[in-house]
Amino acid sequence: MSVGEAVEAEPKRRAPRARFGSLVAVILLLLFGVPWATLVWSGNAWPAPVLAAGTVVFVLAAGAFPVLMFRGHGGHSDAASRVADTMLGVIWVLFTWSIIGQAFGLVLALAGVADPVRSRVVTAVVLLISLALLLWGYAEAMRVSRVRRVDVVLPRLGPGLDGLRVVLITDTHYGPIDRSRWSRAVVDVINSLEPDIVAHTGDIADGQVEQRLSQSSPLGDVRARYARVYVTGNHEYYSGALGWVEHMTSLGWDALHNRHLVVTRGGDSLIVAGVDDRTAAGSGLPGHHADHVAALAGTDPELPILLLAHQPQQITGAVAHGVDLQLSGHTHGGQIWPFHYLVRTDQPVLQGLSRHSERTQLYTSRGTGFWGPPFRIFAPSEITLLTLRSPAP
Known part of the structure; x- marks a missing residue:
């Protein structure tokens, strides 16, 4: 590249960074500004020291948040991640209810309630x-997930497999908060x-x-009569996907990296297949992408198929x-209301059993753990027991 080309290219590189920085600034302004306006400023008429102290708290929090988030998730500092993730959950809830509170304030105003009483x-x-x-x-986030029991009728399932018990866990998100005891308790529930x-x-x-x-490590103690199977999610590709695939294999799980196995009982068989997450193709890892053709290569087209796919x-x-x-997770059921509605703009289903063609059904778990903010609001976690049923004779 010539000097002239380099000079021309530099503004092009700066433009996306500037747009990203502006977007982050706007998001921070809204997330922290709306609660500040509702709780501190507005028509509360707080004494000057209270107004000043409240403003300082929000300004410092807004400034510290992106730094902590970068040091935590970018710099792999668990301490910074814990603080940043908790801040994110707290400010999201305050932001949501501040907006609802402003609407409530309008109702009070129409009822004749004046400031500062109304705002307070x-x-x-x-x-x-x-x-x-x-x-x-x-x-809710820290408790051991409840068991959700679902019967699924598969018209092509042979009678020998009627009643097959499939336990689904997903989105465990072992992270900066040490949940080793929680992990052990989840495994105990699965085995029970x-x-x-x-x-998974x-x-x-x-x-x-x-x-x-x-x-x-407690995942190594999970017991299953026929198979323990796992596919990658998008977060594996932020955290060393190859290492996690190898680790799950070392724990005795079958990593269904675009492949399948066959479970047979009572003379009838079920194909259990898995594909990589849809983000895998952008990871740069050779051979990592969602490949249904490879996953089902050599299978009998007459046999029913159970597919693991993260999203x-x-x-x-x-x-x-x-x-x-298809068994999936990823959505967390929204995790913190009203994030549910944002999830639905990206995913066809938020949670539960849904039908997508005459043959194909989808079960979407709300997730067994949580990501980031240690809160679950109107989106409880789950360990899912799916009982597969063949059609009634």
Whole structure:
């Protein structure tokens, strides 16, 4: 490249960075500015020291948040991640309920309630609701997931496989908060269900294998009568996907990296296949991409297919290849309301069992763990027991 070309290229490189920086600034301004306006400024008429102290708190928090997030998730500092993730959850809840609070303030204004009483009532309501939701959401995130039991009728399933028990876990997201005891308790629940197949549909952890050994090692004690199967999620490709595939294999799981196995019982068989996450193609790892053709190569077209694919959005490939049931996660059920609605702009399904063609069904788990903010609000975690049923005679 000549000197002239380099000079021309530099502004082109700076432009995306400038746009990204502007976007981050706008998001921070909204996330922290709306709660500040509702709780501190607005018509509260707080004494000057209270107004100044509240403003300083919000300004410092807004400035520290991106630094902590970068040092945590970019610099792999678990301490910084814990603080940044908690801040994200708190400010999201405050932001949401501040907007709702402003609407409540309009109702009070129409009812003749004047400031500063009106704004102080709004502030009190927003703070009380936010605190209650955050305490409840933290307890929901940290508890051992409840078992969700679902029967799924597969018309092509042979009678010998009727009642096959498939336990689905996904999005465990072992991360900066040490949840080794939680992980052990989850495994105990799985084993108590006496599964025939246990499936993990990705996003095992946030971090490299060596960082999350104590949290992930209990997965080696999962018991299943026929198979323990796993596919990558998008977060594996941020955290050393090859290492996680190898680690799961070392724990005795079958990593279904665009491949399949066959489970047979009572003279009838089921194809259990898996494909990489849809983001895998952009990871730069050779051979990593969602490849349904490779996953189903050599299979009997008359046999029913159970497919593991991390994201519900991958259902289009399942439909195209005649899959009977796809198991997915990724959405977390929204994790913190009203993030549910944003998830639906990217994914066809938020949670539960859905049908996508005459043959193909999809089960989307709300996830077994949580990502980032240690809160689950109106989106409880789950360990799913799917009982596969053949059609009634």
